[in-house]
Amino acid sequence: MKQLNLNTEIHYFDTFDEFAAGFSIGKRDLVFTRKAFKKYFEKLENKPIFIFNDDFGKGEPTDSIIDSIVKAASSVDFDRVIAVGGGSVVDIGKLLALRNVTSAKELFLKSIPAEKDKKLVIVPTTCGTGSEVTNISITAVESMDTKLGLADDALFADCAVLVPELLQGLPYKVIMNSSIDALVHASESFLSPKATRMSRMYSIEAIKTIMGVYSKIKKHGEAAARDNIKDLLFASTYAGIAFGLAGTAIVHAMAYPLGSVCHVPHGEANYQFFTECFKFYMERKPEGDITEISYIMGNILGCDSKDAFNALEEMLNSIFPKASLSSYGMKPEDCRGFAESVIKNQQRLLVNSYVALLPEEIENIYKVRYQ
């Protein structure tokens, strides 16, 4: 049985300048990033080619946005893609290293094959997706009203580079949403039937690290998030290694319709359902692998294992209050439609759930969160 899926070299530099020198960034590189990061490249003698994600619309990627970006990249000549950014930039950057992506929708529906063409370097600028070490790309497919994930080894980066300097300016909200995403990756992958002894080691380290930082935030305030950004960056990569093998499950599956229909950022949408889904697991199957996670979380939170997910919810709400689903424009009647969408479109994730959920149980979790 495969224990771990590490196809990407992982590098670390304290600063961007050290990274640029170490990777000899130059004219044959296509840098796909956001305009806010252009300043870091200004000192370079040999400027790379730039494509800016923000020239193609705001928010998370859609298939039509990807098509426009792929078209722009096909008009320039380069040897290596360097994707510097958050989840959207990284997910699109992976596609820029492929050949003949004539339609993103067709690619995600697997009607056309994913074939690696260029070297790919990924530099995450948030601390959540773990996408720098996975073979997964996610996009919203507008005509299907949901998000689809493509998992293909052609999407692995050659190198992932961790540079905490690039995360220094992140707003507290972004740090929290992205690190909660990483905590969900670590927790869901731990309970996945595909988890192995080795992937669980990365899951546990990520859970301990992220919750350790949350404890510091609770004690010392928001500044502790930025002061410990390096820990959160490493933890999100650990979680990426774990879910790259074992996958994510019901929390991600339920987050996708909300993200896609109400345009809620990925980590924020996961936060909506995280503790509710784990409380459901705990209720339905309190024995088994969940006892290990609830024991670790209970220790950090100073409570009994059986209360761990309630205590986690309370702690998260105290350092980062959760919004109501209605505030995103979701309607009560959407609960059923979202549950149907999960059943129809997210079987890839549902198979990783710790407890199999019936459609009405998924609908009920939406309803509980809606109240």
Ligand SMILES: [Fe+2]
């Ligand atoms: Fe995620």
